[in-house]
Amino acid sequence: MDAALARLLTSPDGVALVDALPPYSPTEAERVGRELRDGGIAPELVAAVLTQSRMRADARAKLGDFAAGMLFTQDGLEQATRLQVAALHAQRFRAAGIDRVGDLTCGIGADAMAAAALGLDVTAVEVDEATALIADHNLRHWDAARVVNADAMTVAAALDVEGLFADPARRNARGRRHDPRDYSPVLDGVLALRERVPALGVKVGPAIPHDAIPADAEAEWVSVDGAVVEAGLWFGPLAESPGHAALVIDSDGAHRLAGSTERAPLGELTDYLYEPDGAVIRSGIVAQLAARLDATVVDPTIAYLAAARPVATPFAHGYRVLEALPFKVKALAAALRARHVGTVDIKKRGVDVTPEQLRPQLKLHGDSRATVIVTRVGGRRMALIVEPL
Structure with missing residues (x-):
């Protein structure tokens, strides 16, 4: 999506058009699109609003009822944090007594939304102009949240914040990237920010090699309903204790297990x-x-x-x-x-x-x-x- 199309989608007329669409149905999309074009809507905008309708339907699994009022980019939706996990991210900052948070790679704004909903002051940074416009729309309900269209690593030092969160992009033209050196921004650059702001949280891919995790990190892998969705690296006051942990989220709530990575003892098959x-x-x-x-x-x-x-x-x-x-x-x-x-x-x-x-x-x-x-x-x-x- 280019910035011009994002500006059109986030305009009052564009939002009204998306909101007026019926619930998305693949079998009805062609008919709805034809009716919009027959009504004088430009074909490019028709395609864009139908795509938004589809993504809203897809986003419900991650974002629940919030998805109904949001706009998306495809990459942003794929990398967006699930709402229940984003809420746990935000709770770490609040529990640490941090009021002002910088979300350095905010994407469509899911983590920033969760932090703002808990009453935190959020500065969300996004380098892509179109995505920044989408995030600004998604954060419109919170006066204490703002979006800055800039390179996160360039502006990080100037942010007036007490804590930082980053979710580096892990996908490029070659597909999903597991090597932290292929993240954007690279993981080592993000981790270096904790020298200035010790309260740092970084969302990383669950396939991150253990040897890429700093010794002072609390590394927590998260699964939701049996699917491993992310790992998080937490530093300073955001870390409960350095080491490895698993957070299992199911219909009964969130369950946490932490400990060392020593080998389990070997034994015989039993009942x-x-x-x-x-x-x-x-x-x-x-x-x-x-x-x-x-x-x-x-x-x-x-x-x-x-x-x-x-x-x-x-x-x-x-x-x-x-x-x-x-x-x-x-x-x-x-x-x-x-x-x-x-x-x-x-x-x-x-x-x-x-x-x-x-x-x-x-x-x-x-x-x-x-x-x-x-x-x-x-x-x-x-x-x-x-x-x-």
Whole structure:
């Protein structure tokens, strides 16, 4: 999106046009577009408002009811922080007694909105003019929030703030970038800002290498409903304590586990198997979860945990092991047929097989359903027929 189109979209007439559209429907979009063009609306604007309508519908999963009044860029929506996670970011600043926050790479303004909603004074910086116009529209309800169209690393030193937050871009023309040196701005440059403003928070990709994380950081990986969505690096008064942590958010709330990244002890397969949440795995604190469950890993290269008894935990999915056998397609198919299984859910880890390839090879017919985990146990390829707890 160029700045001219962004100015048109954020004008009173442009906003009114987007707001007047019916709920987005892919099957109705062509008809709605034709009616708008027949009514004298320029084709470029018609395409833009229909795109906004689609993105509003897509954004509800991340931003809830706020999405209905927002405008977006595609890249900005893809990188925007989920509302519930952005609220937790903002709460860190408020809990640290910080009133004035600089959001150095604000994008469409999701994190800045969450901070402003908690009563913080927010200066949101965005280098792209079109995106800055979109962010300014999204922050229009908060008098204590303002958008500056500038390069964040150029103006950071001049901001009158007590804390800084940054969400560097992690996507370019080649796609998503995992190397912090490919971030924009580069991660090392952002981290250097803590020398001037110790209260620094940085949202990074969950695939960030552990050796790229400074020793004084609290690194927290976040999952929402089972999907790992981000990692955050927190410094100074924003950090509870240096080290690694996993934050698991589900329908019951937010659950936090922290600890060292030492290896979990190795043991034998037992009657109960646990698959740690992705945030636990990414953070490297599987051993902390193992201690909670009184469990051991079943293979030194796999994060599955075996325990002698069932334990309720938000940090892992648990299974009762019904049968374990060496992974051979014919043997597995026979074991499933003996259980009258016609539908199978297949999970795999550490084994070169895909559920899409394996499922038709089993040739199952039956009225029961089962879960199969294909993985490594003690260095051997095994198929585990399990029952979710």
